[in-house]
Amino acid sequence: MNPTWNQQLIKKENKTIVLQLIIQQAPISRADIAIKSGLNKGTVSTLVAELIDEQLILETGPGVSSGGRRPVMLVFNENAGCTIGIDLGVNYILGILTDLQGNIIEKNRHNFIPQSIEQTLQQIHNDIRDLMAKAPHTPYGIIGIGIGAPGIVDNNSSVVLAPNLGWKNSSIKEEIEEIFQIPVVIENEANAGAYGEKKFGLGTNVDNLVYISTGIGIGTGIIMHEKLYRGATGFSGEFGHMTINMNGETCRCGNTGCWELYASEQYVIQKALKLQLVTCENASIEQIIELAQNGNEHAIDLLQKTAVHLGIGIVNIVHALNPQKIIVGNRLSGAKSWMEKTVQEYVKNHAMTSHQSEVKVQFSDPSFPATALGVAAFSVEQFLNRSLEKINPNT
Secondary structure, eight states, X not given: OOHHXXXXXXXXXXXXXXXXXXXXXXXXXXXXXXXXXXXXXXXXXXXXXXXHHTTSEEEEEEOOOSSSSOOEEEEEOTTSOEEEEEEEOSSEEEXXXXXXXXXXXXXXXXEOOOSSHHHHHHHHHHHHHHHHHTOOOOSSOEEEEEEEESSEEOTTSOEEEETTTTEEEEOOHHHHHHHHOSOEEEEEHHHHHHHHHHHHSTTTTOSSEEEEXXXXXXXXXXXXXXXEOOOSXXXXXXXXXXXXXXXXXXXXXXXXXXXXXXXXXXXXXXXXXXXXXXXXXXXXXXXXXXXXXXXXXHHHHHHHHHHHHHHHHHHHHHHHHOOSEEEEESGGGGGHHHHHHHHHHHHHHHSOHHHHTTOEXXXXXXXXXHHHHHHHHHHHHHHHHHHHHSOOTTO
8 A cells, every 4th residue: 555645544544533532522632532542642632733723623611620730622613514404305395504513503394296306406406595595604614415315315326216206317416516516415315314313313322223204105214333224235224115915005116015005194195085084185194183183083093093004014123123212203203192102002012022122112203304414414424524535644
């Protein structure tokens, strides 16, 4: 290996270690960084000085002394830049503007049923411009845009297949990057939701979880040993298309009896229309939840039957992956009051006893933007990685 390249690689690794310690354990002193990282004090001081010059970290007030002079503490500069996270649903678009620690600065949402990919892209562009206009002044400005899309997304951020959107082999990353001249990352919305829950939501205290995104379809994101599990080709987590009814209806994916046909927002709306609980003009999960809130027994019964169907798939996931926590998010999480207990009881009654001892099933807060936060976090990580690559091996 080229000695200069080797030196540069080592320095990047050391600088990454220092920055991650500051992000995760701030406020922290230079001395504590040296102890926790195993790096010598001189190396730590040099790397800290660079990170301060780059405005990625800040010196704050003195810490507690164990004897002698009180140490200067270091914190991550969460206000060094902003990022945009977009949750692209089948019937809505939600956008957030955050700082580098995931604190939400601005948020917008539109219920939206697109007629074409061009119409969808135009709405995404409008939302991005709106959020950019509201961004505060920061040293690095908007450092990235993350978009969570339903369907299969490959390692190059191309949407390979999104049946519920009618998309196939759609590469929107390059188009958005060209328009805004900002790095873009596209991720499967359930993967992003799992990551958002792990970093900021109900999953912060567990190492292994499954996030179930219950929208028009069902997607799942898997966190194993604190990391997003993508599978051999990056397409893991398509539990929405596992068969739970061999003689069932045909799914848009081409399979028969898919889980999402019986446990999704789409299922609830279709059944509500057949029961004449709603009309085509006002058919939405919000309308059905409102009926349940007003004591409509048919609406409550529909939500509880859907919860049983949801439980069937969750039991399969529990048996397959043995997670510590399963988080139900997205649209059906708004029906928590009528669904969560039914799902929990179904899992308790049907999952193997050996798999029940650790797993906990919870519905997320419907207002928590897990997917948007997840893709925003991916953008921040890519920005920090790019920043750490711009190093001088001779310093």
